[in-house]
Amino acid sequence: MSVKIVIKRHVPSSQSDAIAPLLQKMRILATQQPGYVCGETLKRIDGPGEYMVISTWESLDDWKKWTNNKDRKSIQAEIDMLLRQVTEYRVYQNA
Secondary structure (H helix, E strand, C coil): CCCCEEEEEEECHHHHHHHHHHHHHHHHHCCCCCCCCEEEEEEEECCCCEEEEEEECCCCCHHHHHHHHHHHHHHHHHHHHHCCCEEEEEECCCC
């Protein structure tokens, strides 16, 4: 059963230029992973600096394999360092 992953980040305006290439690199790597279906990045209109990524994976196992990918972990560590906070992840499935 497919799962949707919701990733929420607050990006200070001072870090938006530095984080954009990391997010793009992460997206490119994700699209090459087994089980990746699709994804989109949303920017909140009434909340400056708030971004949400919604990605769909064929299975929870595919998502877990991606979270354990060494390249993903490295990029994510850079993102968290720039944001000075841990990225939030939520996993959902159709009801």
